[in-house]
Amino acid sequence: MISRRNLIKQLSAMPLVGGLFTTTAPLLTASAAPALAARNVIKDLGLRTFINAAGTYTAMTGSLMEDEVMETIQATSREFMMLDDVQTKVGEKIAGLTHAESAVVTAGCFSAMTLGLAGVLTGMDQKKVEQLPHLEGTGMKSEIIAQKAHNIGYSHALTNTGCTIIQVETAEEAEKAINERTALMWFLNIQSDKGKIGHQDWVALAKKHNIPTMIDIAADVPPVENLWKFNDMGFDLVCVSGGKAMRGPQSAGILMGRKKYIDAARLSMPPRGSTIGRGMKVNKEEILGMYVALDKFMARDHQKEWKMYEDRVAHIASTVKSIKGVTTETFAPELGNHTPTLRIFWDPAKINLTTKALQEGMRNGNPSIEIVGEPNGISLTTWMLKPGQEKIVATRLKEELSKATV
Numbered sequence: 001m002i003s004r005r006n007l008i009k010q011l012s013a014m015p016l017v018g019g020l021f022t023t024t025a026p027l028l029t030a031s032a033a034p035a036l037a038a039r040n041v042i043k044d045l046g047l048r049t050f051i052n053a054a055g056t057y058t059a060m061t062g063s064l065m066e067d068e069v070m071e072t073i074q075a076t077s078r079e080f081m082m083l084d085d086v087q088t089k090v091g092e093k094i095a096g097l098t099h100a101e102s103a104v105v106t107a108g109c110f111s112a113m114t115l116g117l118a119g120v121l122t123g124m125d126q127k128k129v130e131q132l133p134h135l136e137g138t139g140m141k142s143e144i145i146a147q148k149a150h151n152i153g154y155s156h157a158l159t160n161t162g163c164t165i166i167q168v169e170t171a172e173e174a175e176k177a178i179n180e181r182t183a184l185m186w187f188l189n190i191q192s193d194k195g196k197i198g199h200q201d202w203v204a205l206a207k208k209h210n211i212p213t214m215i216d217i218a219a220d221v222p223p224v225e226n227l228w229k230f231n232d233m234g235f236d237l238v239c240v241s242g243g244k245a246m247r248g249p250q251s252a253g254i255l256m257g258r259k260k261y262i263d264a265a266r267l268s269m270p271p272r273g274s275t276i277g278r279g280m281k282v283n284k285e286e287i288l289g290m291y292v293a294l295d296k297f298m299a300r301d302h303q304k305e306w307k308m309y310e311d312r313v314a315h316i317a318s319t320v321k322s323i324k325g326v327t328t329e330t331f332a333p334e335l336g337n338h339t340p341t342l343r344i345f346w347d348p349a350k351i352n353l354t355t356k357a358l359q360e361g362m363r364n365g366n367p368s369i370e371i372v373g374e375p376n377g378i379s380l381t382t383w384m385l386k387p388g389q390e391k392i393v394a395t396r397l398k399e400e401l402s403k404a405t406v
Ligand SMILES: *Cc1c(COP(=O)(O)O)cnc(C)c1O
Pocket: 058, 107, 108, 109, 110, 111, 154, 190, 216, 217, 218, 219, 240, 241, 242, 243, 252, 253
């Protein structure tokens, strides 16, 4: 006897045979799903697809979900569930994997920050939840302390709650900035080499004054251990993107940390309305897809993958270096998008090509390829490539660079 779960799995693997099962599984209608699958909306809408040698850029739709994630999304789309049940069960699993007390799937890292702060501000007070983002006269705290070097665009996620950012540079300044209005001390991992105060000192300082801490590690996985490192270190809330290297849904992320803050954050989340988070809905398919993506990511052979990305970079580097005047540099950023990265430079006396012209040549070629423009050359990564695409990227780069040889 075939179980319903396996039936759903088989059906999603064989979209055209749906009709055979209409008597045993009437909800899985034969017509709707296969017809949609057969319709090529990419072509119908004239959308450009491309080989992504750039990286996990939001504008380029992040990353590609793996089959297991898409199968989860498809299979779970055929049943109703209570949204809160899904979040609770998934949250428990994610918390277990990441050494956190609790976790919840949010609409990306940005919304994890807004919602996590909302939880800190309101606690379990329903009235306060409805008052956000208007803080005046409510008794809620209103200031976030952040290092000046960390205060780049993403802190807007925090000011969305009505709070203001108080910038500091030294530990002394941070300590002086703490007062009865201080709600949170926020840390941005990707800028941690720019600020004067390190992770541990930040947490210690906050603990000394009983202030909750939050860290944004949006693009800082891999390394995989970052998924639990900052929970272990004592940050009260950790926010990460789901749709970057973890290859979950692009519109998903994770808020993890202290249970009391996660419980409170959920008061500002769907299905509850009259909240600042009502528009940050994540559907059950993506919540479950995010869990599967995380689980799968943690189980991967990260060393083997690293080697594969390195080999691809090496192939592209050796191909373009055969052109006179081309030099390359291979490195991996320590912070943010930690993956083998290739920079390509050329001598303008030997190759008459601007960075922009090379980018456009690659973009307008067939197949279209996206690379990153840098001040004196281009850079690329190979982790978003499908197997074999590194050969196409190498060949196309060589063509474009050779064409411009003087
Ligand atoms: C990508 C990114 C975000 C936003 O994350 P989303 O998952 O797209 O909401 C926030 N902070 C940093 C440092 C990022 O790189």
